[in-house]
Amino acid sequence: xxxxxxxxxxxxxxxxxxxxxxxxxxxxxxxxxxxxxxxxxxxxxxxxxxxxxxxxxxxxxxxxxxxxxxxxxxxxxxxxxxxxxxxxxxxxxxxxxxxxxxxxxxxxxxxxxxxxxxxxxxxxxxxxxxxxxxxxxxxxxxxxxxxxxxxxxxxxxxxxxxxxxxxxxxxxxxxxxxxxxxxxxxxxxxxxxxxxxxxxxxxxxxxxxxxxxxxxxxxxxxxxxxxxxxxxxxxxxxxxxxxxxxxxxx
Numbered sequence: 001x002x003x004x005x006x007x008x009x010x011x012x013x014x015x016x017x018x019x020x021x022x023x024x025x026x027x028x029x030x031x032x033x034x035x036x037x038x039x040x041x042x043x044x045x046x047x048x049x050x051x052x053x054x055x056x057x058x059x060x061x062x063x064x065x066x067x068x069x070x071x072x073x074x075x076x077x078x079x080x081x082x083x084x085x086x087x088x089x090x091x092x093x094x095x096x097x098x099x100x101x102x103x104x105x106x107x108x109x110x111x112x113x114x115x116x117x118x119x120x121x122x123x124x125x126x127x128x129x130x131x132x133x134x135x136x137x138x139x140x141x142x143x144x145x146x147x148x149x150x151x152x153x154x155x156x157x158x159x160x161x162x163x164x165x166x167x168x169x170x171x172x173x174x175x176x177x178x179x180x181x182x183x184x185x186x187x188x189x190x191x192x193x194x195x196x197x198x199x200x201x202x203x204x205x206x207x208x209x210x211x212x213x214x215x216x217x218x219x220x221x222x223x224x225x226x227x228x229x230x231x232x233x234x235x236x237x238x239x240x241x242x243x244x245x246x247x248x249x250x
Contacts, residue, residue, distance in 0.1 A: 023058065024245040026051035031248050032107055042103040044246070045114065048237075053096050059240055066091040067229065072221050074214065076133070083131035087144055090125040094118060098153075107247065110159040110171065118151040127189065136202050142192040150183025157234065161243055168242035173235055178227060185211035 028044035030037055055062045069090040076083040095118060102115040128141040155178040159171040187207045192200045207214060 024241055026056050026058075027241060027245050029245060029248050031250055033250070037107065037247075038103045038105055041105055041112070042100050045100045045103065049096065049098060049100065059236055061236075064096040066093045067095045068092075069222075069225050069229070072218055072225060074218050076217065077131070081132045083129065083133045083138060085127055085129040087125040087127045090123060092121055092123045094121040110161065111157070112159075113154065113156045116153040116155070118153070119149065121148040121151055122146070123148070133203065133206060136199055138199060138203065140193045140196070140199070142189050142200075144187070144189050146185065146187040148182045148185055151180060152183075153178060153180045155230065159238070164242070166242075168244055170241075171238040171243055171246075173231060173238065176227060176231055176234070178223065178230060180223075180226075182212075182215060185215060187211055187214070 026048055028040070028047045030040035030044055034040050052061055052064055055064075069092070071086055071088045072090065074083075074085040074087070097120075098116045098118045100114055101117050104113040105111065123144075123146040125144045126141065127144045130139045132138065156176070157173060158175040160174050161169045162172055164170050188204045189200060189207070192203075
């Protein structure tokens with residue numbers, strides 16, 4: 001036990017030393033002269049993600065899990081009896097366990113496309129609903145859970161450079177887009193407020209029989225929320241890390 005504690009102390013001191021020697025230890029620099037710069041950028045982004053899982057205090061990033069989303073909306077059918085649901089206080093786990101599988105870039109115009117793979121995302125939320133579903137009045141609320149496996153994400157961003165007061169260039173986001181797909185989905189509700197077991201069973205049957213269709217209906221609103229999170233995350237990195245730490249002209 002003593003040896004293990006000594007090892008932990010030594011490791012902590014070593015990591016602190018490395019971080020103090022290299023303020024951008026969480027970034028792997030790529031050369032513009034690299035014949036396969038996209039491969040280098042892929043490795044650099046995965047290096048950033050690996051460090052992010054342990055926290056990057058220099059960027060104000062601590063525990064990356066869970067990812068929080070305030071609310072998303074679902075609407076099925078029209079008219080006064082159309083089914084409506086609001087999912088609130090969403091917590092998603094597993095997002096940081098992503099791998100960047102491909103990068104395409106145009107360095108001169110600062111355009112980048114990233115392809116990501118996430119094995120599994122688990123989510124939980126509170127929901128409130130109204131309207132009629134499967135001939136049953138489904139007004140009420142309860143708890144929602146979801147398991148999303150085989151998540152593929154494509155993110156495109158365009159940026160521009162500005163000269164900072166420190167003499168280094170910094171990237172600023174000009175445009176960001178994203179899309180995603182999910183291979184397997186399992187979802188369900190429980191803890192329905194009125195304790196209606198018939199309604200709970202009907203909802204779970206409908207949800208799991210139409211999981212991909214429900215995701216399709218939720219996708220536009222969900223993408224808007226995710227884009228806001230991605231914009232904040234990427235802008236935070238760009239604000240703290242000079243362009244020259246990402247890409248060297250040597």
